[in-house]
Amino acid sequence: xxxxxxxxxxxxxxxxxxxxxxxxxxxxxxxxxxxxxxxxxxxxxxxxxxxxxxxxxxxxxxxxxxxxxxxxxxxxxxxxxxxxxxxxxxxxxxxxxxxxxxxxxxxxxxxxxxxxxxxxxxxxxxxxxxxxxxxxxxxxxxxxxxxxxxxxxxxxxxxxxxxxxxxxxxxxxxxxxxxxxxxxxxxxxxxxxxxxxxxxxxxxxxxxxxxxxxxxxxxxxxxxxxxxxxxxxxxxxxxxxxxxxxxxxxxxx
Amino acid sequence: xxxxxxxxxxxxxxxxxxxxxxxxxxxxxxxxxxxxxxxxxxxxxxxxxxxxxxxxxxxxxxxxxxxxxxxxxxxxxxxxxxxxxxxxxxxxxxxxxxxxxxxxxxxxxxxxxxxxxxxxxxxxxxxxxxxxxxxxxxxxxxxxxxxxxxxxxxxxxxxxxxxxxxxxxxxxxxxxxxxxxxxxxxxxxxxxxxxxxxxxxxxxxxxxxxxxxxxxxxxxxxxxxxxxxxxxxxxxxxxxxxxxxxxxxxxxxxxxxxxxxxxxxxxxxxxxxxxxxxxxxxxxxxxxxxxxxxxxxxxxxxxxxxxxxxxxxxxxxxxxxxxxxxxxxxxxxxxxxxxxxxxxxxxxxxxxxxxxxxxxxxxxxxxxxxxxxxxxxxxxxxxxxxxxxx
Ligand SMILES: Cc1cc2nc3c(=O)[nH]c(=O)nc-3n(C[C@H](O)[C@H](O)[C@H](O)COP(=O)(O)OP(=O)(O)OC[C@H]3O[C@@H](n4cnc5c(N)ncnc54)[C@H](O)[C@@H]3O)c2cc1C
Numbered sequence: 001x002x003x004x005x006x007x008x009x010x011x012x013x014x015x016x017x018x019x020x021x022x023x024x025x026x027x028x029x030x031x032x033x034x035x036x037x038x039x040x041x042x043x044x045x046x047x048x049x050x051x052x053x054x055x056x057x058x059x060x061x062x063x064x065x066x067x068x069x070x071x072x073x074x075x076x077x078x079x080x081x082x083x084x085x086x087x088x089x090x091x092x093x094x095x096x097x098x099x100x101x102x103x104x105x106x107x108x109x110x111x112x113x114x115x116x117x118x119x120x121x122x123x124x125x126x127x128x129x130x131x132x133x134x135x136x137x138x139x140x141x142x143x144x145x146x147x148x149x150x151x152x153x154x155x156x157x158x159x160x161x162x163x164x165x166x167x168x169x170x171x172x173x174x175x176x177x178x179x180x181x182x183x184x185x186x187x188x189x190x191x192x193x194x195x196x197x198x199x200x201x202x203x204x205x206x207x208x209x210x211x212x213x214x215x216x217x218x219x220x221x222x223x224x225x226x227x228x229x230x231x232x233x234x235x236x237x238x239x240x241x242x243x244x245x246x247x248x249x250x251x252x253x
Numbered sequence: 254x255x256x257x258x259x260x261x262x263x264x265x266x267x268x269x270x271x272x273x274x275x276x277x278x279x280x281x282x283x284x285x286x287x288x289x290x291x292x293x294x295x296x297x298x299x300x301x302x303x304x305x306x307x308x309x310x311x312x313x314x315x316x317x318x319x320x321x322x323x324x325x326x327x328x329x330x331x332x333x334x335x336x337x338x339x340x341x342x343x344x345x346x347x348x349x350x351x352x353x354x355x356x357x358x359x360x361x362x363x364x365x366x367x368x369x370x371x372x373x374x375x376x377x378x379x380x381x382x383x384x385x386x387x388x389x390x391x392x393x394x395x396x397x398x399x400x401x402x403x404x405x406x407x408x409x410x411x412x413x414x415x416x417x418x419x420x421x422x423x424x425x426x427x428x429x430x431x432x433x434x435x436x437x438x439x440x441x442x443x444x445x446x447x448x449x450x451x452x453x454x455x456x457x458x459x460x461x462x463x464x465x466x467x468x469x470x471x472x473x474x475x476x477x478x479x480x481x482x483x484x485x486x487x488x489x490x491x492x493x494x495x496x497x498x499x500x501x502x503x504x505x506x507x508x509x510x511x512x513x514x515x516x517x518x519x520x521x522x523x524x525x526x527x528x529x530x531x532x533x534x535x536x537x538x539x540x541x542x543x544x545x546x547x548x549x550x551x552x553x554x555x556x557x558x559x560x561x562x563x564x565x566x567x568x569x570x571x572x573x574x575x576x577x578x579x580x581x582x583x584x585x586x587x588x589x590x591x592x593x594x595x596x597x598x599x600x601x602x603x604x605x606x607x608x609x610x611x612x613x614x615x616x617x618x619x620x621x622x623x624x625x626x627x628x629x630x631x632x633x634x635x636x637x638x639x640x641x642x643x
Binding site: 014068071072075185186187188189191192194195 | 255270271274275278281282310311312313316324325326
């Protein structure tokens with residue numbers, strides 16, 4: 001059995017983001033990392049593979065810099081690495097992205113797909129359900145854990161009562177929220193093996209896709225509003241003002 | 254604030270992808286497991302056993318050694334590992350240096366096939382800890398005059414003497430001990446339970462508090478004949494181990510300096526005095542600029558030495574220069590960083606004072622600062638000045 005994990009490389013949460021001419025300046029991003037929910041998906045997929053055997057294929061779409069992400073995935077245990085090479089990933093809308101990923105999932109022969117519930121940069125949250133739709137799979141969202149269970153899978157997700165366990169059989173897609181286990185740290189042996197692993201690069205043409213033209217386009221990016229400066233109060237006289245502000249403006253008391 | 258490693262000249266871009274992955278792995282370990290626990294470990298005066306386990310799991314012990322379950326990384330990667338560990342704490346790096354360069358290395362290079370097969374895999378995995386006994390109470394900088402001796406008793410060796418200042422001693426399962434057999438320095442493997450051997454811990458350190466330092470005492474200590482390291486005689490044995498450990502220290506010191514710089518930079522930007530951040534004052538900027546300058550030079554020194562180690566074109570004097578310089582500037586940077594932190598600099602809320610106190614040991618062990626000057630002086634002039642007997 002082949003398990004696919006969809007991984008997106010995003011600016012590290014600690015990296016400073018600069019916007020110039022209405023666009024995020026990618027060249028100014030000092031560090032790229034796994035999107036955090038994808039890390040949980042990858043760890044859960046590794047554990048599932050370890051419990052039932054099979055192969056794990058890590059799939060990412062994006063420019064050449066994404067190969068680092070695949071090497072990192074290989075270092076923790078991904079067996080096969082697929083890079084859908086697309087320099088202009090930001091020009092695709094969510095539907096086009098899903099088409100790309102769905103085609104790669106099908107080409108890889110995977111029947112179980114893990115991904116994050118949303119990417120840390122675009123946050124659209126549509127990849128899991130969208131890919132599931134295209135490959136005709138069941139989709140479970142907000143998953144924190146997956147185990148194999150009598151030929152199928154049991155996924156844990158939130159419910160009105162706290163948690164629910166949902167039984168599903170392949171083909172299926174699990175879109176991960178914060179999982180129960182953090183992604184494992186690689187070790188030297190994994191890193192050395194990762195170096196030797198080939199990366200399969202698939203172009204959009206090789207996937208036989210016509211992505212069509214997008215009906216939407218991003219007009220501009222803008223940075224979050226600057227935090228308003230702090231206010232300073234001194235002396236006993238200002239106690240009532242501070243209490244008032246804490247109650248009415250900050251809503252903390 | 255997450256740690257940002259100063260790399261002004263982007264020296265890490267010269268590393269291979271594999272070396273960078275190893276760096277990220279160790280840096281993550283230090284962020285997640287070491288930094289949150291180091292002050293507690295120092296206060297208790299213990300080396301947390303979980304760190305031993307994780308170092309073994311990561312597979313970084315004995316980094317540049319190949320075969321027998323050892324990682325087989327480049328010397329440059331070994332340097333990077335030391336740098337990242339020492340960014341956490343010099344005691345942590347000391348543990349790894351002693352295990353890899355001082356205990357595993359002599360077995361790997363001078364041991365018999367059986368010794369290698371018996372000890373190296375479990376030392377690489379961290380299951381067994383090793384220590385290195387060279388220094389004696391009366392013989393530090395001149396170990397050649399050591400008194401610990403071994404006698405050939407026919408079917409076993411008998412060791413008598415005492416070693417002092419031995420990192421990992423009390424927690425080790427194995428000690429590589431240097432002793433004189435018929436007046437010639439030889440290496441012996443002593444196991445924890447060998448009769449006549451004890452390793453009491455030395456207490457009261459103000460430096461390297463998260464590292465265990467011990468005496469090794471041999472009172473008619475009886476060890477089997479197959480525990481002598483067959484492959485080396487004389488001071489070349491311990492000195493080849495020290496070359497590797499000193500090389501690692503030259504990288505490690507950069508890590509400690511980077512940690513102090515990072516803290517000083519952040520602190521100076523947020524500390525307001527006379528209505529402005531102290532970072533806006535020229536005297537403080539001068540200190541930060543000096544730190545950046547020295548760290549950048551030290552990084553280049555360490556990296557180039559790593560390349561020479563990997564290419565096999567190094568001489569011991571190259572290592573002396575890097576060890577001496579990089580520890581020296583790291584200690585000075587720690588002191589300047591302490592100054593920038595004002596009174597806060599003495600608190601264990603910041604890493605500064607801990608690094609500073611640690612680096613005092615690092616300056617002394619593995620050849621004191623001045624012994625390295627003498628090594629370089631001899632190289633320049635051809636005249637040794639360690640002793641007056643010319
Ligand atoms: C925390 C810690 C851990 C250690 N771990 C180990 C270990 O695991 N294994 C081990 O074997 N040893 C270990 N050591 C010992 C260390 O290697 C010695 O302390 C070091 O070699 C210096 O020896 P010494 O302390 O006897 O100082 P000394 O040799 O007495 O030196 C004192 C001073 O005299 C100077 N000096 C000495 N000779 C000369 C000279 N000819 N000319 C000019 N100046 C000179 C020195 O530079 C120094 O400033 C450790 C030490 C410490 C502090």
